[in-house]
Amino acid sequence: MFVLNDAQLATVMTTADALSVEKRMTFIERIAARVRLRGSRFTDADLDTAIRTALHGLVHNSVA
Numbered sequence: 636m637f638v639l640n641d642a643q644l645a646t647v648m649t650t651a652d653a654l655s656v657e658k659r660m661t662f663i664e665r666i667a668a669r670v671r672l673r674g675s676r677f678t679d680a681d682l683d684t685a686i687r688t689a690l691h692g693l694v695h696n697s698v699a
Contacts, residue, residue: 637667637670637671637675637677639682642679643679643682646682646683646686647663647666647682647686650662650686650690651663653694654693654694658693661689661693662689662690662693663689665685665688665689666682666685666686666689669684669685669688669689670682670685
């Protein structure tokens, strides 16, 4: 189990809100898996990396 502080939770929720509803659970599960690998002592940088990794393949950038 891991615990997010208020700012970390807000970051995850804000990012998840930008995804389609169908992709949000996958996003959250990916973050949880990545953070668990770091153990109970993960940093904001670890969470940022987990978020970026979790987004891979879920967000498609349009070419302008």
